[in-house]
Amino acid sequence: MEQLYTKTSPQCKLVTASEETVRFLLDYSKSLSIVEADGMTIENNLN
């Protein structure tokens, strides 16, 4: 069992989301405006 812990390198690949996706999320965040009025939530995407 010890071998299972210590002698095996991670098989899972380390990956990151692309810079394009990150940029999209940041732009999405900047453009998203959420307004609450009369108990209603309104989402505005101001592109």
Next chain:
Amino acid sequence: MELQIDDSALVQDYISGDERALETLIHRHNQRITSFIYSKVMDRDAAEDIFQDTFIKVIKTLKKGNYSEEGKFLPWVMRIAHNLIIDYFRKNKRMPKFEGGEDFNIFSVIGDDRPNIERQLIKDQIDSDLNLLIDELPDDQREVLIMRIYKDMSFKEISESTGVSINTALGRMRYALINLRKIIQKNNIVLTNY
């Protein structure tokens, strides 16, 4: 030494309107979250989509003011990602498979500067066999084992991410190891580098 602002402060900054705080949070956790998603779906494009959907949910929740600082930011995001992964499999009606492809090759060579090719081949075989063995475990045990061994998450983080107590996570890890031993013994598998 550079001081790192903790996640909860960044979340508060973001809620207060500081968009740069979100950028920091995304960059800080990008690799961990994407790798977690990828380890489940084994598809680069799907992982990217789920990562994007995860943060869209995060952004909406934070902007709506629905985020409660009960848990930590990362486990919360991991839970959202976890739920979206389940949705992905429900939608596609298929289970994750380990198979060759452009993004993942089960026989891929792990970076290693040791010159001995024979030992490298043995090591690859062990890794590959181990993956197949882990695949035989029940879902809950496999999930905990992968988070602990491959993702190096603490049991506290695992419990927060999976929504179970630390004791349950510990128990699942214990049974995962017991079951792995059983599978190894039953099939007379030898996992050794020597």
